[in-house]
Amino acid sequence: MKRNDWFLAAGILAAAAILLCFQMFRKTGDQAVVSITVDGDLYGTYSLDEDRIVEINDTNRLEIRGGYARMEWADCPDQVCVNHQGISRDGESIICLPNQVVVSIENGESSGVDGIAR
Ligand SMILES: [Zn+2]
Incomplete structure (x- = not known):
């Protein structure tokens, strides 16, 4: 049970990090x-x-x-x-x-x- 919670937290963090990177890339990338x-x-x-x-x-x-x-x-x-x-x-x-x-x-x-x- 506790191990699953860690996995869940890590998953959310990873998803948030990927999303943030994607948004930063979009902003500095091709936005006219x-x-x-x-x-x-x-x-x-x-x-x-x-x-x-x-x-x-x-x-x-x-x-x-x-x-x-x-x-x-x-x-x-x-x-x-x-x-x-x-x-x-x-x-x-x-x-x-x-x-x-x-x-x-x-x-x-x-x-x-x-x-x-x-
Ligand atoms: Zn004019």
């Missing part, structure tokens, strides 16, 4: 993050996995949906950022020059595959 800087200062970072709308001050509005980030709205005169296609890969970025807003992807999940393919 959207990084926003305004005028050179970091405005915020957001997970690309979560659908959301990010208001960037009163000048830009970023939409994150389905693993893509795209500028939904901006008050800049050229609208280059709004017309830019959605970004999802590591190193890709949308730049709104008039508003000094830079949106970029970090740790994009497909970057590693690209590196091997090239």
Whole structure:
């Protein structure tokens, strides 16, 4: 009876350790993050996995949906950022020059595959 309890405890601990390792690997591994800087200062970072709308001050509005980030709205005169296609890969970025807003992807999940393919 007592020996079974030890086995049970050890089993639970082992399972918890494996789960923790798995989660840490996921976080540092292939989770893409959207990084926003305004005028050179970091405005915020957001997970690309979560659908959301990010208001960037009163000048830009970023939409994150389905693993893509795209500028939904901006008050800049050229609208280059709004017309830019959605970004999802590591190193890709949308730049709104008039508003000094830079949106970029970090740790994009497909970057590693690209590196091997090239
Ligand atoms: Zn713009």
